[in-house]
Amino acid sequence: MKIKQVWGVYYSATGSTEKLVKFFSTVLAACLHVPVKFRPLNSPADRQPTQSFTDSDLLVVGTPTYAGKVPNKLLPAFQSCLLGNDTPAVAMVSFGNRSYDHALAELCFVLEQNGFHTVGAAACVAQHAMAAQLAANRPTNEDLQFMGRFAEKLAGKLDAADALPPPLCVPGDANAAYYTPLDLQGRKAVFLKATPKTDVEKCTNCKICAYVCPMGSIDPNHVTNITGICIKCHACIKRCPAHAKYFDDDALLSHIAMLCANYSAAKSYETFLSNFS
Numbered sequence: 223m224k225i226k227q228v229w230g231v232y233y234s235a236t237g238s239t240e241k242l243v244k245f246f247s248t249v250l251a252a253c254l255h256v257p258v259k260f261r262p263l264n265s266p267a268d269r270q271p272t273q274s275f276t277d278s279d280l281l282v283v284g285t286p287t288y289a290g291k292v293p294n295k296l297l298p299a300f301q302s303c304l305l306g307n308d309t310p311a312v313a314m315v316s317f318g319n320r321s322y323d324h325a326l327a328e329l330c331f332v333l334e335q336n337g338f339h340t341v342g343a344a345a346c347v348a349q350h351a352m353a354a355q356l357a358a359n360r361p362t363n364e365d366l367q368f369m370g371r372f373a374e375k376l377a378g379k380l381d382a383a384d385a386l387p388p389p390l391c392v393p394g395d396a397n398a399a400y401y402t403p404l405d406l407q408g409r410k411a412v413f414l415k416a417t418p419k420t421d422v423e424k425c426t427n428c429k430i431c432a433y434v435c436p437m438g439s440i441d442p443n444h445v446t447n448i449t450g451i452c453i454k455c456h457a458c459i460k461r462c463p464a465h466a467k468y469f470d471d472d473a474l475l476s477h478i479a480m481l482c483a484n485y486s487a488a489k490s491y492e493t494f495l496s497n498f499s
């Protein structure tokens with residue numbers, strides 16, 4: 223198959239998915255001796271244009287797992303911003319050491335629906351956006367080396383293939399329900415309405431929080447004001463240089479404590495390759 227351009231497309235609130243997609247796409251492009259370009263889907267403006275791709279493009283599309291699936295508020299972007307025309311694609315999800323549940327299956331399904339052919343997929347462990355001690359510092363260099371070897375293998379298969387292989391089968395069910403977050407006592411943890419607070423003593427009004435909020439929900443003129451939906455992505459918290467943003471919602475904090483108590487054992491990366499004949 224003749225690939226002429228690799229694209230790394232990602233939604234990434236706290237940077238792990240971006241790192242993985244960029245690394246993997248870059249190695250893939252180098253192995254195929256073609257250029258690589260990137261398309262973030264992070265801000266509302268990023269998600270405006272619909273982009274069409276050809277059968278000589280190769281997309282690497284990445285998203286974090288939220289509640290065991292593709293983040294529900296980002297799903298429309300994955301459904302409408304990317305149009306394939308028999309375009310080969312690699313689906314990639316990151317997850318914070320609990321489980322990717324159905325996220326990879328859902329992402330593969332959306333890509334197939336949009337004219338892409340999934341030729342590879344990966345579920346990648348990455349530091350939990352809500353709890354730095356879960357999968358701390360992952361992806362590590364070893365994780366990236368593992369993904370680099372997968373990119374080399376996939377590039378070899380694509381180079382040698384005459385036609386697209388059959389669609390990929392990955393674990394999970396694209397139509398399954400979202401994971402229900404639990405608290406430390408094992409009860410349903412309801413924190414849908416939680417929003418980040420601002421420590422006004424620390425805040426320097428740099429407005430980075432407003433700029434990085436994927437929902438555009440922080441008022442740049444009054445950064446303590448949350449004007450829209452909060453998806454708990456932690457972008458504002460992780461990227462605030464003054465460490466002025468925080469959550470104080472009891473249910474959310476109890477859920478995070480539950481994750482730390484139960485999901486600290488290191489998980490492995492999983493990769494999937496189509497059946498190239």
Ligand SMILES: Cc1cc2nc3c(=O)[nH]c(=O)nc-3n(C[C@H](O)[C@H](O)[C@H](O)COP(=O)(O)O)c2cc1C
Nearest residue numbers: 234235236237238239286289290318320321350351
């Ligand atoms: C709202 C939310 C829900 C999450 N749900 C899950 C989950 O169901 N399973 C899991 O293992 N990690 C979960 N995570 C962790 C993220 O998938 C993980 O930290 C991811 O790598 C973040 O990607 P990013 O740095 O590109 O934003 C969740 C994180 C957030 C913020």
